[in-house]
Amino acid sequence: GLGVASQRGSHPNLGTALPSGLATAATWSPELAFAAGRMIGHEARQHGFNVMLAGGLDLVRDPRDGRDFEYAGEDPWLAGVMVGAQVRGIQSNHIISTVKHFAFNDQETARTSLSARIEPLPARMSDLLGFAIAIERAHPGAVMCAYNRVNGVYSCQNAWLLDEVLEDSWGYRGFVMSDWGAVHSTIAAANAGLDQESGWPFDRAQFFGAALKKAVLDGAVPRSRLNDMAGRILHSMFAHGLFDYPVRPGGDIDFAADGAVSRQDAEAGMVLLKNDHAALPLAADLRSIALIGSHADAGVLSGGGSSQVYPPQGFAVEDTSTSGGLTAYLRSSPLDALAAQSRAHLTYDDGTDIERAAKLAARSEVAIVFAHEWSAEGMDDTMRLDGNQDALIAAVAKANPHTVVVLETGGPVLMPWLRKVSAVLEAWYPGSRGGEAIARVLTGEVNPSGHLPVTFPRSVEQLPRPALGGHGEPRHRHGPVEVNYDIEGAAVGYKWFDREDLRPLYPFGYGLSYTRFACSGLTAQAQAGGVAVQFRIRNVGKRAGSYVAEVYVAGPRSAQWAAPERLGAFKRVELRPGESTQVRLRIDPRLLAMHVAHGDGWTITAGDYRIVLARDAATPIEAVSVRLPRERLPER
Numbered sequence: 001g002l003g004v005a006s007q008r009g010s011h012p013n014l015g016t017a018l019p020s021g022l023a024t025a026a027t028w029s030p031e032l033a034f035a036a037g038r039m040i041g042h043e044a045r046q047h048g049f050n051v052m053l054a055g056g057l058d059l060v061r062d063p064r065d066g067r068d069f070e071y072a073g074e075d076p077w078l079a080g081v082m083v084g085a086q087v088r089g090i091q092s093n094h095i096i097s098t099v100k101h102f103a104f105n106d107q108e109t110a111r112t113s114l115s116a117r118i119e120p121l122p123a124r125m126s127d128l129l130g131f132a133i134a135i136e137r138a139h140p141g142a143v144m145c146a147y148n149r150v151n152g153v154y155s156c157q158n159a160w161l162l163d164e165v166l167e168d169s170w171g172y173r174g175f176v177m178s179d180w181g182a183v184h185s186t187i188a189a190a191n192a193g194l195d196q197e198s199g200w201p202f203d204r205a206q207f208f209g210a211a212l213k214k215a216v217l218d219g220a221v222p223r224s225r226l227n228d229m230a231g232r233i234l235h236s237m238f239a240h241g242l243f244d245y246p247v248r249p250g251g252d253i254d255f256a257a258d259g260a261v262s263r264q265d266a267e268a269g270m271v272l273l274k275n276d277h278a279a280l281p282l283a284a285d286l287r288s289i290a291l292i293g294s295h296a297d298a299g300v301l302s303g304g305g306s307s308q309v310y311p312p313q314g315f316a317v318e319d320t321s322t323s324g325g326l327t328a329y330l331r332s333s334p335l336d337a338l339a340a341q342s343r344a345h346l347t348y349d350d351g352t353d354i355e356r357a358a359k360l361a362a363r364s365e366v367a368i369v370f371a372h373e374w375s376a377e378g379m380d381d382t383m384r385l386d387g388n389q390d391a392l393i394a395a396v397a398k399a400n401p402h403t404v405v406v407l408e409t410g411g412p413v414l415m416p417w418l419r420k421v422s423a424v425l426e427a428w429y430p431g432s433r434g435g436e437a438i439a440r441v442l443t444g445e446v447n448p449s450g451h452l453p454v455t456f457p458r459s460v461e462q463l464p465r466p467a468l469g470g471h472g473e474p475r476h477r478h479g480p481v482e483v484n485y486d487i488e489g490a491a492v493g494y495k496w497f498d499r500e501d502l503r504p505l506y507p508f509g510y511g512l513s514y515t516r517f518a519c520s521g522l523t524a525q526a527q528a529g530g531v532a533v534q535f536r537i538r539n540v541g542k543r544a545g546s547y548v549a550e551v552y553v554a555g556p557r558s559a560q561w562a563a564p565e566r567l568g569a570f571k572r573v574e575l576r577p578g579e580s581t582q583v584r585l586r587i588d589p590r591l592l593a594m595h596v597a598h599g600d601g602w603t604i605t606a607g608d609y610r611i612v613l614a615r616d617a618a619t620p621i622e623a624v625s626v627r628l629p630r631e632r633l634p635e636r
Contacts, residue, residue: 001052003040004044004052015253016261017330018265019429020410021056023269023428025073026271026426027449028078028570032268034088034089037090037091039089040052040090044090050095051095054098055083055090055099055138056101057072057083057100059127060073061074061488063456065106065380066305069375073454073493074455074492075508075567076130077133077588080134083130083138084134084135087138091139091140091141097140098177099143100179101146102146102161102176103127103128104116104485108378113480117482117483118150118486122485122491125490126489139174142175142196143172145161152480154189155182156182157192159192162194173236173239175229175233176194176196176232178196180198187215190208195229259432266428266438267437268450271510272513272514273424273512274424279422280441282342282344286365288363289338290349290368291349292351293371294408296368296406297333297335297348298317298329299331300329300429304375305325305376305377316331325378332430332433334434334439335435338438338442338443354392357395367403368406369392371385372408383411393421394417404424404442405423406427407428408429408430412454412505414505415505425438451510454493455508456504456505457497464496494617495566498565503618508617509615509617510619513546515542516539517545517547517575519622521535522535522611522613530587531626532586533611534584535549535622537575537583539575539577547573549571551587552566556609569588570585589602589604601632602635606628610623611623
């Protein structure tokens with residue numbers, strides 16, 4: 001989902017790396033997500049691929065998950081809309097995209113032995129709702145089932161997931177492919193709804209092929225099921241033009257144009273978390289700036305694992321000393337990009353000697369510390385910056401009160417030094433042109449407009465499970481490791497913090513700007529198929545910028561919702577100084593409803609619903625009430 005990726009080898013496929021999935025989600029722009037998908041889908045065609053293993057949609061239930069950087073945040077509506085847009089972009093090239101990993105692959109620790117425990121109702125209102133939204137918006141050609149078990153049954157042979165929910169309830173017509181090494185049977189998997197064993201050399205045995213043929217001849221797998229398996233694969237191939245527009249590898253890739261798409265995505269997704277005394281953008285008359293840490297002289301960090309993209313110019317820094325595999329920095333130097341944007345004298349220090357770095361900061365007008373947390377498939381992290389970076393930032397901030405921190409992380413991190421620094425910019429893993437994107441935001445050529453797609457906790461004690469399930473267990477344990485997702489159920493992320501009355505470090509939806517916006521005139525009206533919402537946004541500052549309007553909905557007490565509020569709708573708008581616009585949004589009726597506990601469909605409880613226009617999940621601006629009648633909604 002971050003670009004054309006391949007396993008490390010002597011001749012990897014070369015491609016443009018998008019920013020991380022969380023960075024794209026932080027744009028809150030389906031249009032940018034579509035453009036990003038269209039770009040990487042085109043590169044896939046040029047390389048001769050007609051299926052991309054993209055569409056990462058597992059909700060961020062735990063900010064320590066090592067693959068959170070590939071996903072689209074903690075809210076099913078935001079994730080479903082954004083991933084659906086990217087998948088549509090990919091498939092606009094007449095190739096197939098998956099959505100993955102179906103379902104509840106929400107941590108990497110013990111991922112092959114984990115069993116996610118969750119009741120059907122909260123399951124349908126959380127991760128599965130996100131998948132449903134993406135599937136109905138994008139019609140992906142394939143769904144990839146996950147490594148983990150769900151309620152004791154492996155995902156790739158889980159009849160409730162694949163047959164009952166995906167195919168019967170949602171009417172999905174494409175095919176289900178396995179993750180690499182996620183198949184554990186022939187008869188159970190085939191009869192439950194698995195259509196393709198994708199990466200069988202990673203499985204314990206080849207469960208399809210000859211074994212499937214025998215099962216069909218023996219009558220253990222009906223011939224009708226075999227026909228269905230083949231039919232679903234062919235349906236997707238025809239529906240997405242694989243026969244009408246066959247791929248022909250070898251075409252030229254315009255890496256400059258594709259890099260511009262990646263850069264725009266990165267710029268729009270960067271989140272300004274703190275900006276005391278207008279420390280950013282950097283003043284044009286600065287004489288000296290110190291850049292410290294994280295190879296900022298050479299490049300920007302990328303996430304590890306199977307999503308690693310190999311750029312045509314090679315990596316700026318490669319480190320294979322970690323147990324998790326290759327740590328790679330893409331060749332886009334923040335130092336070089338900032339030198340092209342600023343007239344100040346720039347000096348770089350690698351940050352390995354804290355005392356030396358602090359001395360450089362003390363004799364500079366501004367110090368910018370580039371801090372990182374590397375994440376990768378197959379391992380979870382701690383929400384802490386790697387190595388001694390917390391001590392480095394504290395020392396630099398003590399030496400220079402004008403200290404800016406640029407975070408290159410796979411997700412939320414703890415910030416024990418937060419009060420000591422002037423500004424914090426979350427740059428995520430910013431992709432092939434990330435150095436340029438960071439420089440353009442720091443100097444004000446681009447106004448930061450990203451908003452958090454995940455909550456930043458104050459500590460691990462605020463999480464539903466302070467200790468990761470399966471931590472310390474053997475990696476290839478045979479018995480299941482149960483992780484209880486019923487603790488939070490559908491109250492994932494900001495909903496958990498709201499329900500438990502916890503104050504996070506930064507709430508879901510949070511993001512600052514170099515300009516100011518005012519919202520007013522909120523109205524809401526019940527309509528068939530949801531609630532219509534209107535309000536006006538005005539740029540009351542002195543710079544052009546983008547604003548992400550967020551609308552939340554709270555149900556009546558009698559509805560017994562899983563959480564006090566849910567995200568109901570959002571819209572990103574661009575406004576010049578003094579410009580205003582009227583925004584009209586519609587709240588999907590499923591976001592006003594509870595899923596039927598036993599069966600398909602949704603029920604809206606009669607009563608008053610509070611519609612909230614907010615800056616983020618914790619900061620309301622205006623609220624109105626709308627009365628809704630009881631209504632039963634179909635599943636699709």
